[in-house]
Amino acid sequence: GQNIDQPTEMTATEGAIVQINCTYQTSGFNGLFWYQQHAGEAPTFLSYNVLDGLEEKGRFSSFLSRSKGYSYLLLKELQMKDSASYLCAVSDGDYKLSFGAGTTVTVRA
Amino acid sequence: GAVVSQHPSRVICKSGTSVKIECRSLDFQATTMFWYRQFPKQSLMLMATSNEGSKATYEQGVEKDKFLINHASLTLSTLTVTSAHPEDSSFYICSARGLAENNEQFFGPGTRLTVL
Numbered sequence: 001g002q003n004i005d006q007p008t009e010m011t012a013t014e015g016a017i018v019q020i021n022c023t024y025q026t027s028g029f030n031g032l033f034w035y036q037q038h039a040g041e042a043p044t045f046l047s048y049n050v051l052d053g054l055e056e057k058g059r060f061s062s063f064l065s066r067s068k069g070y071s072y073l074l075l076k077e078l079q080m081k082d083s084a085s086y087l088c089a090v091s092d093g094d095y096k097l098s099f100g101a102g103t104t105v106t107v108r109a
Numbered sequence: 110g111a112v113v114s115q116h117p118s119r120v121i122c123k124s125g126t127s128v129k130i131e132c133r134s135l136d137f138q139a140t141t142m143f144w145y146r147q148f149p150k151q152s153l154m155l156m157a158t159s160n161e162g163s164k165a166t167y168e169q170g171v172e173k174d175k176f177l178i179n180h181a182s183l184t185l186s187t188l189t190v191t192s193a194h195p196e197d198s199s200f201y202i203c204s205a206r207g208l209a210e211n212n213e214q215f216f217g218p219g220t221r222l223t224v225l
Contacts, residue, residue, distance in 0.1 A: 030212055031212055033213070033214075040200075040219075040221070041218065041219065042216040042218050043202075044216070045213060048212075048213060087153070091212055094158070095141065095206060095212050096155055096158060097143070097153075097204075097214060099152040099153045101152045
């Protein structure tokens with residue numbers, strides 16, 4: 001089975017940095033994805049890590065440590081529009097995605 | 110990026126009726142399509158994996174006779190919720206996987222089903 005844990009909620013101030021952690025225990029591993037989801041909408045792709053290390057893409061960065069079963073998503077220079085749910089998802093050996101429960105990030109002015 | 114469409118975006122139906130949801134990959138051929146269900150304030154739960162030309166693989170606890178999946182071509186998969194009941198009311202999202210190196214799944218916009 002799959003077990004993916006991430007915090008339920010986080011709050012930060014506009015312009016600040018927030019780090020969302022994700023730990024996982026899965027039967028297979030073909031990479032870890034981060035998605036952003038606004039209420040009532042489908043998830044949108046943010047990042048993908050399959051090798052250890054940091055992937056940077058503009059204001060968003062994602063880190064992976066396979067030996068520790070750990071990833072984080074780093075959001076820099078927070079904007080109000082970044083208020084959303086952030087989903088950690090692990091791809092198993094059959095390329096199926098198992099999602100964490102999601103972290104709701106609230107950005108305050 | 111690749112585009113996946115879903116139709117309808119919203120549907121309201123009476124209990125006992127069947128509802129069909131279409132998922133299309135618009136600009137790529139999807140070797141595999143996935144169907145998810147999401148209840149309010151919960152994460153996405155995979156219902157089934159659909160491969161073109163073969164039977165869908167259902168996750169544990171998902172009734173295959175209630176949620177019929179047809180993947181007739183490399184660009185179209187359909188999910189039919191048969192004899193829908195109020196507890197089937199949910200947000201249904203499909204995703205499609207092509208041959209991208211990162212195994213990325215591209216998500217459709219979702220279908221909000223409300224069963225009265």
